[in-house]
Amino acid sequence: MTMEACVLCPRPMSGVTEWQNAINALGFELALEVEQIPPVTRGHLPATWQGRQAGFECSVIPLSDLTETYPEINFGGPWACVYAFYFAAISSCAGVWIAVAACVRQLDGIAFDPQEGHLLAGEDAIHYAHE
16 A cells, blocks of 8 residues: 655755755664655655665645645645655655655655644654654
């Protein structure tokens, strides 16, 4: 079963270096193994977490995709960039939520877990990644 997560941000990440530095600043052992991130590229983003493959699918989607699919959720905003992540394996789940937490912290955004219907900001997103 494929699961998903989203990050709503005021701007996109400037590149892999910014995202990797944000991950490192949180103390997670996730290494992004890509040269470019969305919106430049989309699809599978390889990553390694604690020696295991933890890659995931990632793309930039319009905010309207979320607001139309989940009209009962107030996403706030305005959000200039929405990253959508898709994953199935446990190690990929860890990779996604670490990448999400770093993005939320770095860009002062919010995370959305569609499976649970939860919005997570700041430390809550980081705590979620640790779990």
